[in-house]
Amino acid sequence: MSIVAALAASHAPGITGWPESAPPDQAGRFLKAFEGLGERLSASRPDVLIVLTPEHWVNFFLNNMPAFCVGIGDSFAGPAEEPAWLKVPRVTIPGAPKQARALFREMSREIDLAFSEELALDHGAMVPLHFLAPQMDLPVIPIFINCLTHPLPPLQRCHRMGQVLGELVRAWPERVALIATGGLSHWPGMPQAGKINVEFDLRFLQAITEGRSEEFARYADEAIEAEAGPGAHEIRTWLAVAAAVRGMKGEVFAYEAVQAWATGCAIAAFSGAG
Amino acid sequence: MSLYLVQKLFYHLNVDPKVRSRFQKDAEALCAEYRLAPEEIATIKEADLAALYRMGVHPLLLRPFATLKGIGMADYRRALAGADKERR
Numbered sequence: 001m002s003i004v005a006a007l008a009a010s011h012a013p014g015i016t017g018w019p020e021s022a023p024p025d026q027a028g029r030f031l032k033a034f035e036g037l038g039e040r041l042s043a044s045r046p047d048v049l050i051v052l053t054p055e056h057w058v059n060f061f062l063n064n065m066p067a068f069c070v071g072i073g074d075s076f077a078g079p080a081e082e083p084a085w086l087k088v089p090r091v092t093i094p095g096a097p098k099q100a101r102a103l104f105r106e107m108s109r110e111i112d113l114a115f116s117e118e119l120a121l122d123h124g125a126m127v128p129l130h131f132l133a134p135q136m137d138l139p140v141i142p143i144f145i146n147c148l149t150h151p152l153p154p155l156q157r158c159h160r161m162g163q164v165l166g167e168l169v170r171a172w173p174e175r176v177a178l179i180a181t182g183g184l185s186h187w188p189g190m191p192q193a194g195k196i197n198v199e200f201d202l203r204f205l206q207a208i209t210e211g212r213s214e215e216f217a218r219y220a221d222e223a224i225e226a227e228a229g230p231g232a233h234e235i236r237t238w239l240a241v242a243a244a245v246r247g248m249k250g251e252v253f254a255y256e257a258v259q260a261w262a263t264g265c266a267i268a269a270f271s272g273a274g
Numbered sequence: 275m276s277l278y279l280v281q282k283l284f285y286h287l288n289v290d291p292k293v294r295s296r297f298q299k300d301a302e303a304l305c306a307e308y309r310l311a312p313e314e315i316a317t318i319k320e321a322d323l324a325a326l327y328r329m330g331v332h333p334l335l336l337r338p339f340a341t342l343k344g345i346g347m348a349d350y351r352r353a354l355a356g357a358d359k360e361r362r
Contacts, residue, residue, distance in 0.1 A: 057334055061285045062278060080289075120289075149332060189333025191354040230333070 002172045004044040006245040006270040007037055008180035008208075008238045011053075011127040014261030016087045021260035033254035033267050034131035040269065041132050046177035048096045048139045049132075050103075050169065052162075052237040053124040053181045054147035059116070066114035067153035068161060070107075071142035072100040078121025088126045096139035099174060103141060103165075110164045111157075119144065128181045145240070147182060147233040152221055158236040159217035159243045166244025180241040182234025184264040185227075192229065196257040200228040201264035204235060209250030209268060213242035231263065241270070248272040276310065277330050280318070283308045284335040287342060294342065321345060323353040328361055 019027050058080045073095045083090045104115050119142055169176045185197040207215050217239055224232050248270040255266045286293040296304050305315040317325045321343040326336055340350045
């Protein structure tokens with residue numbers, strides 16, 4: 001049993017950057033759930049955090065956009081954004097190069113991955129880590145997923161990547177925590193920004209926590225985009241983690257449709273035999 | 275119009291402080307290095323967000339560009355209102 005924790009959380013910059021702009025009770029519930037999950041993660045004593053995080057034009061451009069990129073560097077710096085804007089201090093987080101290289105080698109038997117020794121962490125990883133591992137001293141293996149621009153890796157493929165990841169790390173001696181970041185419904189940077197599809201988000205959370213993630217893996221990208229906005233392509237990270245921990249029990253710790261953060265914000269965790 | 279090159283410039287503005295500083299000093303010279311057409315350079319210099327959005331610039335490249343040009347969220351939204359209907 002080496003998956004000691006499996007979590008998924010939204011990463012809207014407003015969560016740390018402008019929490020006061022949300023209604024206090026809404027922000028309070030969400031931030032409290034985030035902090036609570038941080039305590040839970042700490043109690044699980046992970047040796048390494050595998051963070052599945054979406055690319056946001058910080059590491060890759062249209063001249064070379066990997067579907068999946070594993071960070072095999074000695075360390076990773078973040079946030080890439082202005083720390084004063086995100087209100088998360090800029091730090092250097094240790095990597096786990098030995099495990100990351102092993103992960104790459106073993107996963108590559110079934111999934112084509114890219115790797116990089118240098119990856120900048122942006123709000124996608126830094127906002128969740130700010131609550132989940134605030135000391136920023138736990139070794140991290142980032143896995144960047146293209147949830148950003150077409151052609152996207154199919155949802156089905158992200159789900160399969162998660163299955164392979166899960167099968168692999170279960171056999172590791174290290175205590176591994178899996179963290180998915182992103183989503184749920186949002187239309188970032190668009191005229192529709194601020195719109196949230198609560199019905200989609202709740203349906204997604206229910207499926208994920210009830211072991212029915214395949215239902216969303218079968219969704220067409222066009223349907224996701226029409227219903228829940230381009231930001232919802234980030235459910236790829238959630239699907240991967242849900243697939244990795246199939247059989248574990250999922251639980252929603254928070255869901256708040258926070259207009260001031262322009263995102264359907266959710267936090268979920270999986271528990272049971274990993 | 276080269277959407278790819280406009281976006282490439284915006285990406286570099288995002289990730290490279292040296293490119294940002296050159297943009298602030300002489301936007302036209304920098305844009306010329308990206309082989310942008312005169313009308314594209316004008317659109318960028320004027321920060322015509324609706325035109326850039328309509329030509330298909332990715333919203334997560336456009337939003338940081340707007341920030342660089344000192345355009346706040348409220349003005350950004352006002353500039354884009356209605357622009358999605360004609361987006362490429």
